[in-house]
Amino acid sequence: MRCESETFLVYLLNMEKRNEKMSKTAVKIIAVLAAILLLLGIIAAFLLTPRRSPGYADDTWEGQKSFDINEITTLSKEPGKDFKILAITDLQFDNPFKSKNQVKADLAKMVNYVDPDLIVTVGDNFAGIFNHFHVKSFVKLMDDLGVPWAPIYGNHERDFSADLVYLGQQMQKSDLCLFEIGPTNIDGVGNYIININEGDEIVASLVMMDCNEEVIQRDAGGNRVGAYYESPRHSQVAWYRDNINAITEHAGRVVPSILFTHTPLPEFKTAYDLYQQGSNEVTYIGGEGEVGGGLIDYGLFDAALELGSTKHMFFGHEHTNTLSLRYQGIDLSYAVKTGNFSTYRDGKTGGTAITISDGGAITYEQLYTAEMQG
Numbered sequence: 599m600r601c602e603s604e605t606f607l608v609y610l611l612n613m614e615k616r617n618e619k620m621s622k623t624a625v626k627i628i629a630v631l632a633a634i635l636l637l638l639g640i641i642a643a644f645l646l647t648p649r650r651s652p653g654y655a656d657d658t659w660e661g662q663k664s665f666d667i668n669e670i671t672t673l674s675k676e677p678g679k680d681f682k683i684l685a686i687t688d689l690q691f692d693n694p695f696k697s698k699n700q701v702k703a704d705l706a707k708m709v710n711y712v713d714p715d716l717i718v719t720v721g722d723n724f725a726g727i728f729n730h731f732h733v734k735s736f737v738k739l740m741d742d743l744g745v746p747w748a749p750i751y752g753n754h755e756r757d758f759s760a761d762l763v764y765l766g767q768q769m770q771k772s773d774l775c776l777f778e779i780g781p782t783n784i785d786g787v788g789n790y791i792i793n794i795n796e797g798d799e800i801v802a803s804l805v806m807m808d809c810n811e812e813v814i815q816r817d818a819g820g821n822r823v824g825a826y827y828e829s830p831r832h833s834q835v836a837w838y839r840d841n842i843n844a845i846t847e848h849a850g851r852v853v854p855s856i857l858f859t860h861t862p863l864p865e866f867k868t869a870y871d872l873y874q875q876g877s878n879e880v881t882y883i884g885g886e887g888e889v890g891g892g893l894i895d896y897g898l899f900d901a902a903l904e905l906g907s908t909k910h911m912f913f914g915h916e917h918t919n920t921l922s923l924r925y926q927g928i929d930l931s932y933a934v935k936t937g938n939f940s941t942y943r944d945g946k947t948g949g950t951a952i953t954i955s956d957g958g959a960i961t962y963e964q965l966y967t968a969e970m971q972g
């Protein structure tokens with residue numbers, strides 16, 4: 599028989615072996631968990647890291663002398679036939695947890711109804727931390743419609759400091775996309791012009807302007823105290839003047855133009871307030887909604903008044919707003935919010951049909967897909 603001290607020694611030895619075995623198992627488990635965490639970290643970094651453009655050539659704007667009519671994208675209008683534009687806005691494509699079927703069906707319905715020569719997107723085309731992926735889904739969505747499309751940016755393309763040049767270059771891979779990075783020494787990305795021509799004659803110009811980013815207001819301690827949305831800035835207004843003046847000179851007359859920018863100008867709010875007061879300075883055209891409008895006036899509306907070319911301005915951004923007011927001879931309108939991504943008003947989503955007729959006459963119609971046949 600073993601003595602008690604021998605039994606205790608064996609017990610200790612066994613316990614030591616068990617501990618050794620357990621600690622080896624624990625090390626293995628920790629190593630596997632660490633490897634899984636590392637792999638998840640690499641995948642997260644790959645998914646979340648905003649993509650950066652490898653670079654692009656400087657396109658310096660030096661006033662009206664930089665204008666070259668041959669560098670402007672031109673689309674053809676047949677004499678006697680209307681040129682039709684479908685304006686869509688605020689798709690905020692494409693939340694991976696939401697079905698794309700509704701927005702695809704809405705777009706198909708509107709394209710079928712309008713039969714557009716061009717689709718203009720009035721910003722916030724995609725949104726979120728994955729914009730470098732959303733842009734590719736957006737390009738496919740647009741290309742599948744089989745119509746040339748001209749986008750501008752809103753505030754949401756900038757989400758999580760996305761690189762607007764990178765996003766633009768992804769869109770430019772599409773043969774149907776007319777997006778241009780635009781001059782690199784003025785504010786914003788994607789300021790460009792499209793001319794609608796009958797032969798060599800410019801019938802109308804489309805002025806596509808970036809709205810710049812949301813401005814966060816902070817106190818002395820760096821705490822957020824407010825925010826406001828921007829509009830095209832002084833450098834862009836100068837670029838607008840240069841282009842409109844040069845087109846006027848080239849054509850020998852003032853050519854009608856349509857301005858597209860995402861956030862409504864401060865003058866839309868002025869017009870809305872006057873309209874609410876019953877002022878006869880404003881004419882109600884249609885739609886409904888309370889105008890937010892920009893906070894800072896950089897002079898774009900005044901430049902349009904002075905030059906006399908732009909009589910129609912279309913905005914997005916305020917998803918439930920479909921209002922259209924005429925103020926000082928300029929129609930200020932919201933393009934109707936498109937699709938069911940992000941906030942929307944039931945029965946009031948769709949787009950806006952804009953028609954350019956012979957002589958550059960411009961008319962438009964708000965489209966609500968819930969009211970459309972087919």
Ligand SMILES: [Fe+2]
Nearest residue numbers: 722752753915
């Ligand atoms: Fe917006």
